[in-house]
Amino acid sequence: TETGTQLRRAADRGELTLHWQPIVRLADGATVAAEALLRWQHPVRGLVAAGEFLPVAAELGLLPEVAAWAVEAAFAQAAAWRRCGHAPHVYVNLAASQLASVDLGSELSRLAAAHGLDRRGVSLELSEDVLGSDVVALGERLAHQRASGFSIALDDFGAGSTALAWLRHLPVDVLKLDRSFVATVGEARTRTVVRAILALARDLGVRTVAEGVETEAQRDFFAEAGCDYAQGWLLGRPVPAEVLLPG
Ligand code: G
Ligand code: G
Ligand code: MN
Ligand code: NA
Numbered sequence: 506t507e508t509g510t511q512l513r514r515a516a517d518r519g520e521l522t523l524h525w526q527p528i529v530r531l532a533d534g535a536t537v538a539a540e541a542l543l544r545w546q547h548p549v550r551g552l553v554a555a556g557e558f559l560p561v562a563a564e565l566g567l568l569p570e571v572a573a574w575a576v577e578a579a580f581a582q583a584a585a586w587r588r589c590g591h592a593p594h595v596y597v598n599l600a601a602s603q604l605a606s607v608d609l610g611s612e613l614s615r616l617a618a619a620h621g622l623d624r625r626g627v628s629l630e631l632s633e634d635v636l637g638s639d640v641v642a643l644g645e646r647l648a649h650q651r652a653s654g655f656s657i658a659l660d661d662f663g664a665g666s667t668a669l670a671w672l673r674h675l676p677v678d679v680l681k682l683d684r685s686f687v688a689t690v691g692e693a694r695t696r697t698v699v700r701a702i703l704a705l706a707r708d709l710g711v712r713t714v715a716e717g718v719e720t721e722a723q724r725d726f727f728a729e730a731g732c733d734y735a736q737g738w739l740l741g742r743p744v745p746a747e748v749l750l751p752g
Contacts, residue, residue, distance in 0.1 A: 509565045511547070512558060516574050520546045523578050524743035528596065528714060528736045531728040538594035540630070540736065541579040542743045543571070559600075572600035577616050582746050583627055584620040591750050596628045596658060601635040610649055624654030628679055631657065633665035640667070640674040648676045658714075663702060672709065680706050684717030687737070690726050703731050 515521050521543065528538035545553040562571045576597055583595040603609055617624055629650060636643060647657050656678035659671055664683035671677070682702060689695040706713045715727040718737030727735055741749075 506561075508558070508561055509567075512545070512562055512565065512567055512571075515545055515547075516570065520548070521571065521574055521578070522546050523575065523582065523746065525582075525746055525749045526736055526743040527741035527749060528594075528734050529740045531715075531724070531732055531735055536593065536741070536749075538596060538628075538734065539749055540596040540743075541575065541582070541598070543575045543598075544743075563600075568600050569602040569606075572598075572603050573612070576603070576613070577620075580616050580620045580622050580627070584622045586746075586750060587623060587626065589750075592626060593750065594626055594628065596630050598630045598632070598660065599635065604631065604635055604643065604646075609646065610653075613650065613655070614653065625656075627654075628656040628658040630660040630681070631675075632660040633667060633671075636667075636671070640670055644674045644676060651676050651678070661716075663698075672705070677711055679712045679714060681714040681716050681736075682732070684737075687715050687717045687719075687723050687727070690723055696726070696730075699727075700730055707731070 522545075523541045524544050525539040526542060527536040528540060529535065530537045543555040543559070545558050547553050559568065559571070562568045576599070579595060579597040586593060606612070616622070651657055657676060658679035658681055659675070659677050660681050661683045662668055662680040664685060680702070682699065686695055686699050686702075690699060703713055712734070713732045714734040714736055715723070715732050716736050718724050718727065718735045718739050720739060723737075724735055724739060
């Protein structure tokens with residue numbers, strides 16, 4: 506396809522870029538972290554979001570290349586921020602192909618070393634569609650990443666059917682509560698489930714992020730319920746690095 510041909514050249518032509526969405530600490534509203542979100546600056550179509558072109562990249566077998574580009578760019582930005590005296594915690598999404606790769610550990614080590622990255626400032630985000638079925642084996646591999654300093658975040662937590670299995674088997678530091686909980690938090694039933702998830706996270710010593718917060722009422726509920734952080738359009742859209750943290 507035409508899109509495929511263009512996508513193949515996108516990285517070489519410098520058309521891939523990261524946008525950064527702020528993650529706010531609910532206790533005081535401070536921006537303490539940011540999630541890297543991949544964008545394709547297309548010469549004609551303009552800015553294309555990850556959700557639009559990653560599925561195409563996956564179909565064409567380009568996902569490993571594109572996802573690796575994003576991780577390296579995120580590490581480079583995290584290291585650059587630190588050198589300028591900014592130190593937002595950085596969240597980067599991992600693709601299924603990266604998690605499945607036997608070289609994941611050595612590749613992340615190589616990139617971290619190449620950029621002089623402090624791994625304690627980086628969380629690797631995994632989502633359910635990425636996890637596959639062998640949760641126990643994956644847990645062992647993630648434990649290695651964790652031992653090397655990265656923290657592990659479960660993205661879209663609660664959206665799928667295997668959330669509790671993840672919690673039992675995966676060494677995790679952060680739960681990012683799926684947007685669907687935030688969107689329906691006006692319903693009593695959702696609030697009950699959310700409170701239970703937050704209590705579970707507290708007992709496990711796991712931090713929590715509410716995703717897709719669009720209204721003050723949503724933010725206030727999660728703040729009062731004891732969620733640690735929030736992310737969403739109310740708090741900030743994804744923007745280029747220099748817009749998130751000027752200078
Ligand atoms: O930014 P957008 O709403 O288009 O993101 C859609 C999906 O693409 C999200 O599920 C997100 O996790 C995924 N995604 C965004 N950026 C990256 C990235 O850099 N690497 C990987 N593997 N996935 C990403
Ligand atoms: O699956 P993942 O959580 O990585 O997806 C992140 C994507 O969710 C972002 O790229 C962004 O496009 C989208 N997003 C971020 N904040 C909001 C929000 O407040 N509302 C909605 N509808 N989408 C959001
Ligand atoms: Mn994510
Ligand atoms: Na998510």
